[in-house]
Amino acid sequence: MADQLPTYPITDRTCPYDPPAGLLALQEQAPLVRVQLPTGPAWLVTRYDAARALLDDPRMSSDMGREGFPTLYRQKMRPVLKGSFMRMDGDQHAFYRTMLAGEFSVKRVQAMRPEIEQACDQLLDEMIRQGPPANLHQAYGVPVSSRSICQLLGVPYEDADFFTTHLEALFDPHRAGAPERIAESKAALSGYLDELVSRKEKEPGDDMISRLVADYLIPGKVDRPELLLTSYLLLAAGHETTASMITTGTAALLMHPGQLAALREEPHLLRGAVEELLRYLSIFQFGITRVATEDVRVGDQTVAAGEGIIVSxxxxxxxxxxxxxxxxxxxxxxxxxxxxxGHGPHLCVGHTLARIELQTAFERLLTRLPDLRLAVPESEVPFRTETLVFGTIDLPVAWGEQPAKTPA
Incomplete structure (x- = not known):
């Protein structure tokens, strides 16, 4: 019976960095386990090899308009991703991947590294000038991420407060009033980007949106709503997840002093350390959704046509x-x-930029503030466990000489 299935998502964590015990219990059962979503039953993919196989399988569709497509939302709302390239399959999806591939090429993103490093240093200069304590998320994580995606897309950074406020609504779909907030925020951001595209048509710059306007919109290869939705998704995805990784990754290092010491003593470990933090934190925590267009066999289990999966x-x-x-x-x-x-055809298109941002942000932070520490006890650092993006957005940090303790 469906009502006997374990309910998903499961968010109760005893340690902020470890998956919920209920999830680990499901992983012990099988690579695929039936769970109950707000919209009905689906398969939860709990194992690495099964996840890669299914994400690489063309019979698993990203099209959320298909019957049986799973959703994690408890509240009825118009899906943000519906109609975007992220929810397309086959040749249609490949067209958009090709359109964006050059913008996120290793060469183009590597060329951004000096400007990202400069932004990091400017933000750290301001943190040091103001003195400790500081909320690392607001002082460093968010602006590093915002500046990088603004630079790539050609969005004026002086408008960051506007779009940051509206983007926050997208990543907490379980919050009261979320459908209305998401709809309002999407409308506001779409209107903003529509005006920006109009400016790029008249005065193009050396940025992604200008190039997409010139190479795809004006020749009629994509229409205006398609370009606006693509720009909107890249702005959203490139902002929240990377900002949270910078902050939550720093928290993880500060709470694991042996690992932080190893990284300080052996700076060549940084690139691998970023990959380890990405693995360890898995901040996009609830999973990747697909629906089977045909029966798909995974080991000794079968996902039937029309059944949904959540890859964790x-x-x-x-x-x-x-x-x-x-x-x-x-x-x-x-x-x-x-x-x-992710993995397969839908591997995150912006992974190259995210990696450069994280490598640079951690390198500059640890170099400039070698005595960085938490400004509160570990137990007082709050973690978001019920939002789409896991982590902390409130990380009080300090540096410099510690104040002397008052004698008892």
Whole structure:
């Protein structure tokens, strides 16, 4: 019976960095486990190999207009991603991937590194000038992420407060009033981007939106709503997730001093440490949704046509058959790639930019503030466990000489 299935999402964590015990219990059962979503039953994919196989399978559709497509929302709302390239399959999806591939090429993104480094240093200069304590998320994580995606897209950074406020609504769909807030925010951002595209048509710059206008909109290869939705999704995805990774990754390092010390003593570990933090945190925590267009066999289990799946990067990244001691943060870890950017045809298009941002943000932070520490006890750092993006957006940090303790 459907009402006997375990309810998903499961969010109760005893340790902020470990998956909920209820999720780990499901992982022990099988690579695929039936769970109850707000819209009905679906398969939860709990194991790494099964996740990669299904995400690479063309019979698993991203089209949320298909019958049986799973949704994690308890409240009825118009899906933000519906109609976007992220919810397309086959040749239609490949067209948009090709359109964006050059914009996120390693060469183009690497060319942004000096400007990202400069932005990091400017923000750290301001933090140091104001003195401790500081909320690292607001002072560093959010503006590093915002500046980078604004630079790439050609969005004026002086408008960051406007779009940051509206983007926050998208990542907390379970909050009271979320459908209305999401609809209002999407309308406001779409209107903003529509005006921006009009300006780019008249005065193009050296940025992604200008190039897409010139190469795709004006020749009629895409229409205006398609361009606006694509720009909207890139702005949203490139802002919230990277900002949260900078802040939550820093929190993880500060709460694991042995790992932080290793990273300080051996700076060459940084690139691998970023990958380990991505694996360990899995901040896009609830999963990747698909629906089967045909019966798909996975081991000794079958996902029938019309049945939905939720691929859990959180569980795949903690698969003990793939990673030794998977619940331990280890900046020296090497091995199979994580699932935090997805896998297969829908691998996150912005993963190259995200990696450069994270590598640069952590390198500058640890270099400029070698004595960075938490300004509150670990138990007082709040973590969001019921939002689409896991982590903390309130990380009080300090540096410099510690105040002397008052004698008892």
């Amino acid at each position: 990067p959180l569980l795949g990244n903690r698969d003990q058959d793939v990673y030794d001691d998977p619940h331990t943060l280890d900046v020296r870890r090497r091995g199979r790639p994580h699932l935090s950017f």
